[in-house]
Amino acid sequence: MVSLTIEGRPVTVPDGMSILEAAKTAGVLVPHYCYHPGLPVAGVCRMCLVEVEKMPKLAPACATSVMEGQVVHVHSPKALEARKGVLEFLLINHPLDCPICDQAGECELQDYTFAEGRADSRYREPKRFNPVEDFGGDVLYVQNRCILCTRCVRFMSDVADEPVLNVSERGDRAFIGKAEGHDLTNPWAGNVIDLCPVGALLSKDFLNKARAWELDRAPTVCTGCSQGCNAVVETRDNVPVRLKPRPNDAVNQYYMCEVGRQSYREFARRDRADQPLVRINGTLTEVDWEDAVTAAVGALSGKRVVVLASPNLSNEALFLLERLVAQLNGQGVFRVARGETVPLPGVADLALREERAANAAGARLLGFAEVTTVGSALRHDDALLVVGDALDGVTPSELAALSSLVFVGTTIPTAVAERAVAVLPITNTVEEEGTFTNLRGRVQRFLQGRTAPGVARPSWFVLTDLLAATGGAAEFHLPADVFAAMVSTHQAFAGLDYESLGMHGLPVLASETATAGAAI
């Protein structure tokens, strides 16, 4: 360990740590552009120059290791003057098109210029102009705004291991170029957009959709696969418009794949079931919640019940469903979509996983059996309770053999519309809160990011009502209550506490983790 002083604050940090990281521990932000904790140090933007006593020149805080007894001045006149100079250099050719730039409001050049830059410009020459380039995939390159921090180049070279991007040309003619004949279609390429500190790399999908200050944000967990990448869902006027990675060293570091990013579309679907429905005289008719729950329980009573749960349901919902299965003396199954595993080479244990659902591990821990087809779990005259599953690929003949069908979900599949006795509308992941268990057995919380449509209710809330209506003991008022009950009854989750999970999650017991990860 090394002890030093940064801005008058004593800190003790591990040997070899950079001054910039050490400053963070002291609560001092050293402005920077090219430095990113997930990328190799480049030291090129020269924005993080700090004054270190007894050193002849200003030192780049990102590339200078701490030393015992060092005294660092981040905001000394000399350091401030240097940063002011860098900002002025970066702005001489920057188009200052903040009013139309997608990055406005979350641009580090804007932020630091506001904080420490010059109020005016001394640049009297014409600014250079370069056309916008489509990098392929979801990425657009606005060269005029580029400050050549090379974060994108380093990400593609060192993290994605597909060096498509480079710095082309020299001097102020330099720009980010693409390798001849290649596009930015790597499954992890979207991260270059997040990494870009200015508006040079933009998402085509998000382009002109919203201004940063119009967005509401909530921490969530990606449901694209069983990795459980931590994410932030951003909504504008209650409509999800973007999903971005949320740093978590234990799961996804700073990154997220394209499949995960695009999963926000599912949350933004407009064809939502937003009223409880009950089949009356052959037609699904809007009713109030009480009647719908009564009808649903009626349809399930006295029969062998198969519960088909979605592996994208929260642990809380699955726990309540497990109780419901027991109460109805039924069988709980789930099925999970599968795809190709696509690792991110530069980050250990991070991949777009084969299992394309967030909580298959949770479903297994909570007693649900995986089936490949819905039909394989069904017998003649069974009652089927579908929770969250979209019934894709289920044939009419499979449903025709059912004695009754109750659907609890977010959008109504055609087959359900024709066969369901009752439809109970629930919220999707970004409309409720709860926890998922990822493939490594890490339990992670997600929070509500927007309000639900119509009178749709959180899944745990609806399932609590169903459980109570079937005679089960159910007195839950918050997801935390359900979680507490789950922890107290399932050894796998023993020791966990809803609040202490924080927003980065905690692992379940190691032995259970192995079970959860068995299907990886």
Add this chain to the structure above:
Amino acid sequence: MGYPHPSHPRETPILSKYFGDAEARTLEGWRARGGYEALQKALFTDPQELQTIVKDSGLRGRGGAGFPTGMKWSFMKPDGKTHYLCCNADESEPGTFKDREIMRWTPHGLVEGVALAAHAIYAQTAYIYIRGEFTEPYARVTAAVEEAYAAGILGANAMGSGKQVDVHVHRGAGAYICGEETALMNSLEGRRGNPRIKPPFPAVAGLFGKPTTINNVETLTTVPYIIKNGAEWYKQFGRPDNPKSIGTKLFSVCGNITRPGNYEVALGFPFKDFLYDLCGGPLPGREIKAVIPGGSSVPILTREEAEGAIMDYEGMVAAGTMLGSGGAIVFDDRQCMVRQIARLTRFYAHESCAQCSQCREGTAWITRIMERIRDGEGTAEDLDTLVSIADGMSGKTICVLSDSCATPVMSGLKKFRHEFEAKIAANPAMVTVPGALRASAA
């Protein structure tokens, strides 16, 4: 076959002794002139001893920085690791063309120095990184390396010593920045020629991550003479009162001077004598106005300052500049310093590797202002802005290219501010119109 000018009696030709001697280019000719005797001796000598001899000789790097060569070599220990030697033959500093002549006329001298140094730093592999535009030097050095391999001087059993010494010649693609030692290593590794942050220094993690020594052509070519004749012999060259600057040095001279070319003199030579006696002084009827003494990146001297300067590391510092690479650029009284400085900044703006913000943007900004002033469109506030930009560029970047661009601007403004002001005031009496030199010469 003669050289552009005969050796001047006041020169001390060691490296340049065979410039113009075509036979010295061949292996046979080089051997006939005593070549490879030093290598033969060195390959049977302990590397540590070679390091000590070079350290004792006082030789300093002739690439520009002047770091003691023996000390640099002493960083390389017999640690069992793979070591590399790189010869920096990417001579690109405006006004500097001495290494080119060494490679053109005495390529075997360089090969000998490279092989010797490789052995001295416990390296089996050496690279000679030649500037892309150096067509003839590349051909000469390549031919010399091939001859040396064929003769068993290089290879698995170099000169019967049982030592492995391999030399590879690598031709750059033509980027000034690849002359910066860490950018050179990047380029050799097949990457973009961008300077690296130091530390780690090359002696710790250099080429391919291995301990590496990088020396200039002139430095390496000097070493065999020191090994052959001893450190004491080498110490005779230089000022008796200045033990820090030892030996002879090749100086390139160009610009408005009667006899431009390469001259080798002992360090400590009076710059005035050099300019007026060896180089013949200004062209007839003209007067020297300014000199950039050490390649274009060092501070400009006025005539008076130049005439009082001593040609060694300390002497040039005392005169307010640096010895640098030893490439002197002479300007006579017809030259517009604004125009000349603008030309230099344009060069640096073109060659900036674009890594550091200050350099990438600053060199271009300075150039635009300089060219505006040159074209009579400057304003008084431009001069303050220039100083401020140059200040913002100096000492804040990974390498010194940024400083190299700022230096002529700073020193030009300090010493020839009246010319800048005259340009802004559009006072034609103070400045020379473009093409005046050619018109006058005609």
